[in-house]
Amino acid sequence: MSDDRRHDHVRDRRVQYETAGLDLEHLDSSPVTQWHRWYNEAVEADLPEPNAMVIGTVDTDGLPDSRVVLVRAVDDGGLCFYGNYQSAKGQQIAATPMAAAVFPWLALHRQVRVRGRVEVLSVAESDAYFASRPRDSQLGAWASPQSEPISDRSVLDEELAAVAARFPGVVDRPPHWGGWRLVPVSFEFWQGRPSRLHDRFRYSRQADNSWTITRLAP
Numbered sequence: 001m002s003d004d005r006r007h008d009h010v011r012d013r014r015v016q017y018e019t020a021g022l023d024l025e026h027l028d029s030s031p032v033t034q035w036h037r038w039y040n041e042a043v044e045a046d047l048p049e050p051n052a053m054v055i056g057t058v059d060t061d062g063l064p065d066s067r068v069v070l071v072r073a074v075d076d077g078g079l080c081f082y083g084n085y086q087s088a089k090g091q092q093i094a095a096t097p098m099a100a101a102v103f104p105w106l107a108l109h110r111q112v113r114v115r116g117r118v119e120v121l122s123v124a125e126s127d128a129y130f131a132s133r134p135r136d137s138q139l140g141a142w143a144s145p146q147s148e149p150i151s152d153r154s155v156l157d158e159e160l161a162a163v164a165a166r167f168p169g170v171v172d173r174p175p176h177w178g179g180w181r182l183v184p185v186s187f188e189f190w191q192g193r194p195s196r197l198h199d200r201f202r203y204s205r206q207a208d209n210s211w212t213i214t215r216l217a218p
Ligand SMILES: Cc1cc2nc3c(=O)[nH]c(=O)nc-3n(C[C@H](O)[C@H](O)[C@H](O)COP(=O)(O)O)c2cc1C
Pocket: 049, 052, 065, 066, 067, 068, 069, 070, 071, 081, 082, 083, 084, 087, 088, 089, 090, 146, 147
């Protein structure tokens, strides 16, 4: 494809969203229950990695950053995800414990957006999740200085071999690896509709922890 045609392809690509739409009466009063409904539909539709979310944080200059992580629990407490506390996101969250996430369930013409504060999970919660991971992933958490420059891939292979020898049996959780909980102040459910007149509903958390639901213009 020529450069011109490639640009036209991006500019002119359009999908009509002929979906049934979303009505207030179909929404659960709890955004967590509504999220699980849509998640189950994403699973049933065989979407790749339906628990993947793009999570945005800001650095100390206020410059936003974002990356994909896998959500491992969604309940009334919030959305849990895991990684390296010394990584870029770990440092950003430590300095500014707030984040925004989006689940891009594009094949269903849907997205869910979540904004809120971020808490570090308790040691017991991180230990429990770490213990449930496959051994290779556990060793990888030790071997990778996530987000640090490395000279070569061999650095990782050598670290992996060293840590496998150090932990022939149970692998301890590295102190620099664990989880966070995004505690939502809002959820937004977006359903694509024809003519770009999509349906959007935002749940906002009230002081008494109940949720109000507002329809937003697309
Ligand atoms: C599908 C997918 C799932 C991922 N899941 C995670 C995850 O659960 N935790 C994690 O730390 N990084 C995960 N990553 C890698 C992150 O996107 C990112 O590269 C890494 O966390 C370093 O980001 P940072 O430098 O902003 O900290 C995933 C990437 C992809 C594409």
